[in-house]
Amino acid sequence: MIGIWVLGTQLSLDQSAVKSCENQKEKTNVILIESQEYAKQRRYHQQKLVLVWSAMRHFSETLKEEGWKVNYETATDFLTPLKAWVKENQITELRVMTPNDRSVSNFIKNLDLACEIVLFPDNHFLWSTEAFQQWTTNRKRILLEDFYREGRKRFKVLVEDNKPIGGKWNYDQENRKPPKKNLNPPSPLNFPPDSITTEVIETVKSLSFPTYGEIDNFNWGVTREDAKNVLSHFIETNLPNFGTYQDAMVTGENTLWHSLISPYINLGLLHPLEVIKAVENAYYKQDLPLNSVEGLIRQVLGWREFLHGIYHWVDVDYGQGNWFNHTQPLPHFFWDSRETDLNCLKQVLQQVENTGYAHHIQRLMILSNFALIVGVSPQELKDWFHAAFIDAYDWVMETNVIGMGQFADGGVFASKPYASSANYVNKMSDYCADCCYNPKHRSQGDACPFNFFYWDFIARQRDRLQSLGRMNLVLANLRKIDADELAQIQGLADNWRDQHCP
Numbered sequence: 001m002i003g004i005w006v007l008g009t010q011l012s013l014d015q016s017a018v019k020s021c022e023n024q025k026e027k028t029n030v031i032l033i034e035s036q037e038y039a040k041q042r043r044y045h046q047q048k049l050v051l052v053w054s055a056m057r058h059f060s061e062t063l064k065e066e067g068w069k070v071n072y073e074t075a076t077d078f079l080t081p082l083k084a085w086v087k088e089n090q091i092t093e094l095r096v097m098t099p100n101d102r103s104v105s106n107f108i109k110n111l112d113l114a115c116e117i118v119l120f121p122d123n124h125f126l127w128s129t130e131a132f133q134q135w136t137t138n139r140k141r142i143l144l145e146d147f148y149r150e151g152r153k154r155f156k157v158l159v160e161d162n163k164p165i166g167g168k169w170n171y172d173q174e175n176r177k178p179p180k181k182n183l184n185p186p187s188p189l190n191f192p193p194d195s196i197t198t199e200v201i202e203t204v205k206s207l208s209f210p211t212y213g214e215i216d217n218f219n220w221g222v223t224r225e226d227a228k229n230v231l232s233h234f235i236e237t238n239l240p241n242f243g244t245y246q247d248a249m250v251t252g253e254n255t256l257w258h259s260l261i262s263p264y265i266n267l268g269l270l271h272p273l274e275v276i277k278a279v280e281n282a283y284y285k286q287d288l289p290l291n292s293v294e295g296l297i298r299q300v301l302g303w304r305e306f307l308h309g310i311y312h313w314v315d316v317d318y319g320q321g322n323w324f325n326h327t328q329p330l331p332h333f334f335w336d337s338r339e340t341d342l343n344c345l346k347q348v349l350q351q352v353e354n355t356g357y358a359h360h361i362q363r364l365m366i367l368s369n370f371a372l373i374v375g376v377s378p379q380e381l382k383d384w385f386h387a388a389f390i391d392a393y394d395w396v397m398e399t400n401v402i403g404m405g406q407f408a409d410g411g412v413f414a415s416k417p418y419a420s421s422a423n424y425v426n427k428m429s430d431y432c433a434d435c436c437y438n439p440k441h442r443s444q445g446d447a448c449p450f451n452f453f454y455w456d457f458i459a460r461q462r463d464r465l466q467s468l469g470r471m472n473l474v475l476a477n478l479r480k481i482d483a484d485e486l487a488q489i490q491g492l493a494d495n496w497r498d499q500h501c502p
């Protein structure tokens, strides 16, 4: 008898292990396991636990409807139910689609089971690990833009005769508009919990180990049908404006024109190619603005595939990187938004507590940027991101937090760190208007911490930054700050750290 173990991030009928037995369902047993032991290993957002467990339970029902024999186990660990199931069903070969997280993959390879274990290639990405490795061979630079253009040609997306539709590969310059007053973004779809989700919510509420975030606002889809509706809703209502306000941040508007599809693609409920093709088709049929269409496709075909490829390409200790040698503990208010008086951080942290979601610029330029300029340990920050976000997994954390956000890899794929002062926050959001700090001050008593930390960071790290070349203008501006003011700035930064990074 063949057995298939479907993991919580592999919820698709087309995933390779399930597909391999499509014509022999009667000789196959499928198992899904909810493990509380696994959920205890780190804190998780309560809504993430609900999403994953409810989606697994729904997928188990889908498998049964499709004629598969399915065991759904709720257990403390993975091994106990696996062993019992292998024995009871006389499984001789266990098939698993290769998990995209390294530690889970190693765990499965080393399982002590009375059957053969066969890993199938992960088909939830467009680029296989091998294809990505090949692409990097003999390449002087590993740049998203080069990878993305290759992806457009390889998968024939928005191209004609290998040339980009519209004449340009990239319309990013048009996708950085600050928010205007009275923007009116569409609301996300509503997903009232059904009986399965309600049961999972009760289970999660009763857990005895520490979690993070609020559970009562749970409003995520939990089935493939829901995920397809999110995608259609996005294309119909959000896509026309997606590009223009992609980087904007507005108080009380958690999602603006973003797609909210990351939780679903990461669980296997949507396939990236399906997303890309749906968006491309909408461009041809509905005459949508190219900056929005290309912008979304660059995120999925470009960034998502690129960072997944990087995760499997770099050394296994990549996650331990700390190029700036940052060792400050994470300020406690990351775990409790009520404890900060910086309005931008409060707004974004509150939103994450309530939903598990923040859009890219909120993650990069508010949360990660602040930790970077304060000098927080990249690993502590990564652990927090992993706990807090609805769509967090190891592969996407390491590359986005350690690499993109903290530059802790010393620039494997980025040429300079994403560090900025309050100037950027003030331009791209309305947060500063309601803040007790002054975004224009850097050394006075009411100076915004983004400002004194920014200059403290540039001064502390000037030698390393000098070596990057692209920071010369900023370093020249640092030299224009007189010694007394710089000492004041550094004093403010030290005092703040003493109070908030115990």
Ligand code: FAD
Residues within 6 Å of the ligand: 257, 258, 259, 260, 261, 262, 263, 265, 266, 296, 299, 300, 303, 304, 307, 358, 359, 360, 361, 363, 364, 368, 385, 389, 391, 392, 393, 396, 397, 400, 401, 404, 405
């Ligand atoms: P949209 O803005 O609508 O973009 C569409 C899709 O593009 C996303 O759903 C996602 O699948 C893909 N995408 C865009 N950028 C990236 C990227 N940098 N890496 C991977 N996929 C990308 N993404 C996660 O899926 N999980 C995470 O835990 C995560 N953590 C992040 C942490 C930091 C510090 C940063 C800077 C980025 C992180 N991202 C993460 C990437 C990105 O911010 C999210 O994918 C995106 O905000 C999800 O919201 P959305 O679906 O509305 O995205």
